[in-house]
Amino acid sequence: MRLLVANIIEEKGKETHFSKSALVRLPIRLGQDAFTVGDISDENIDRMVDAMKAFKLLMKVHKVEKYVALATSAMRESSNGQEVIDIINEKADIKIDIIDGKTEAAIIASTDLHYLLKTEQTYLYVDVGGGSTEFSLFSDGKMIASKSFKIGTVRLLNDMVNDLVWLEIEKWIKNYCKEFETVTLIGSGGNINKLFKMSGKQQDKPLSYTYVLKRYNFLNSLTYEQRISELGLNPDRADVIVLATKIYLNAMKWSNAKHIYVPKIGLSDGIIKAMYFGKI
Numbered sequence: 558m559r560l561l562v563a564n565i566i567e568e569k570g571k572e573t574h575f576s577k578s579a580l581v582r583l584p585i586r587l588g589q590d591a592f593t594v595g596d597i598s599d600e601n602i603d604r605m606v607d608a609m610k611a612f613k614l615l616m617k618v619h620k621v622e623k624y625v626a627l628a629t630s631a632m633r634e635s636s637n638g639q640e641v642i643d644i645i646n647e648k649a650d651i652k653i654d655i656i657d658g659k660t661e662a663a664i665i666a667s668t669d670l671h672y673l674l675k676t677e678q679t680y681l682y683v684d685v686g687g688g689s690t691e692f693s694l695f696s697d698g699k700m701i702a703s704k705s706f707k708i709g710t711v712r713l714l715n716d717m718v719n720d721l722v723w724l725e726i727e728k729w730i731k732n733y734c735k736e737f738e739t740v741t742l743i744g745s746g747g748n749i750n751k752l753f754k755m756s757g758k759q760q761d762k763p764l765s766y767t768y769v770l771k772r773y774n775f776l777n778s779l780t781y782e783q784r785i786s787e788l789g790l791n792p793d794r795a796d797v798i799v800l801a802t803k804i805y806l807n808a809m810k811w812s813n814a815k816h817i818y819v820p821k822i823g824l825s826d827g828i829i830k831a832m833y834f835g836k837i
Contacts, residue, residue, distance in 0.1 A: 562577075564576045583608050586687065588631040591638075592717055606644065606649050627653065629661055630686065633658075662704065679694070680742070681734065682743045684744075685801045686709045688711055689709050691703070692808070726811075730808060742818070744817050749817075755772070766806075766816070
C-alpha cells in the first residue's frame, strides 16, 4: 500500500510541473489473502484501517487539498472487498474505489512519459504488481494497445499462474510487436526500481537484456535469507524480486527488446496526473 503526496506547480505559459513531496510504502500483502483464500482476513482488515488512519493524518500534516484512493487486483478479487471498503470508510474516513484492470492500465499509461517517448520509436510499458501486470504499447508517441493480465509477484509466489497465462502474454506481445523493427521496454513497479537502483546506473540510462538476465540468475542462486543478509533487501522484497524480474525478462524476450528504461513512475503517479486532468 502506498501514499504518494505531490505538489503541483502551475505557472502561466509553462507546462504544469508535478513534484513528489513524500512517498510512504506499507507492506500489507492483501493478495496473500485474496488470491489464496478468496477474501481479506480480519487481521489485514485491521491493518488496513490502521494504515488508512495513518495516511489520513499524514495527508493532514502535508495539507493535502485533494486525494483519490484506488484499490486494484487484490480487492477486485476478494469476496469481501466491498465490505472492507465500507469498514475503512466508516473507521478511517477514507473513501476507496475499486478499479478494473483496464482502468488500471489506462491510469498507468497516463503517467508522464513524454520525456522518454521519442516519437520515432516503439516502447512496451510493463508495470508489475502483486496480482496483475499491465502492458501498454506505444509507437510514434501514441498508445497502440493496452492489456492487463492476472499475473503478479504474489500470484507467482503462491504458484497460482499456469502456463496458459504465460502463453497468452507471449501471444499478445508478439502479435502487437511483430510489425515494429525495434521495441524498447519501460518498466515500473517496486521490484524493477530496486533492481535498477542496485545497478548504480544514472536514471536516464537503460538496463540491457544481458544485465537483467545475469541479475536474475544471480538473485535466483541466492536463498531468501541471503537476499536479505547479503543484499540488504527488505523481507517483503526478497521473496518476490526474482519473480518480478522473470516477467520483465520474458517481456523483453518476446518483444525482442534489448534495453529497459526504469523511470521512477507507476500507478500512484498516474493517479495524480489523472486526478489533475479530471480523468478520475
